[in-house]
Amino acid sequence: MDYRVTAEWNETIWRLAEPIYRHAFPEHGRKPEAIIRRMFERGLCRLHTAAVDNETIAMALTGIDARASALLIDYIAVKREVQSRGYGRLFLERIRTWAETSARCRGIIVEVEADPSNENLRRIRFWEQCGFRLTDYVHHYIWVPEPYRAMALSFRQDDPLPDDGETLFRSITRFHQQAYRK
Helix, strand or coil, X not given: CEEEEECCCCHHHHHHHHHHHHHHCCHXXXXXXXHHHHHHHCCCCEEEEEEECCEEEEEEEEEEECCCCEEEEEEEEECHHHXXXXXXXXXXXXXXXXXXXXXXXXXXXXXXXXXXXXXXXXXXXXXXXXXXXXXCCCEECCCCCCEEEEEEEECCCCCCCCCCHHHXXXXXXXHHHHHHCC
């Protein structure tokens, strides 16, 4: 698997990742391209991609919360045609290695939908199998109807990320506020 990460807007790379992004996230649940471009202009995000045989099969948009020293996974998706083949775990492992070594983060934070649908429970199990822990706190955004919970993966036992979902959501909220700020 060919793994790449970029901190600058690259039209060619985005056009290869965009169909995966659009397919995985409904319009009401994804950031518009203009917002993503602005995030790159401000140095707020990275685009991670994975390819097999020169075909992009996975994408993720991430940001770093310097206060928490944590990587925030804003969006992550694997092309539907190659799901259940281990690519998601491998891709996440590559992101983790990058976060720990290149970005010098102490862990990763992700938000997951809290409604107990089969699909949401399957996603939570994936994250848990990758070492993430689910927090109890349920966060309600004012602009989207779905409630969310935070999950975190700490890299170091001697300096873990907080166990408290409210604290983790402060990192997530800071990131979203910066992304949408005009």
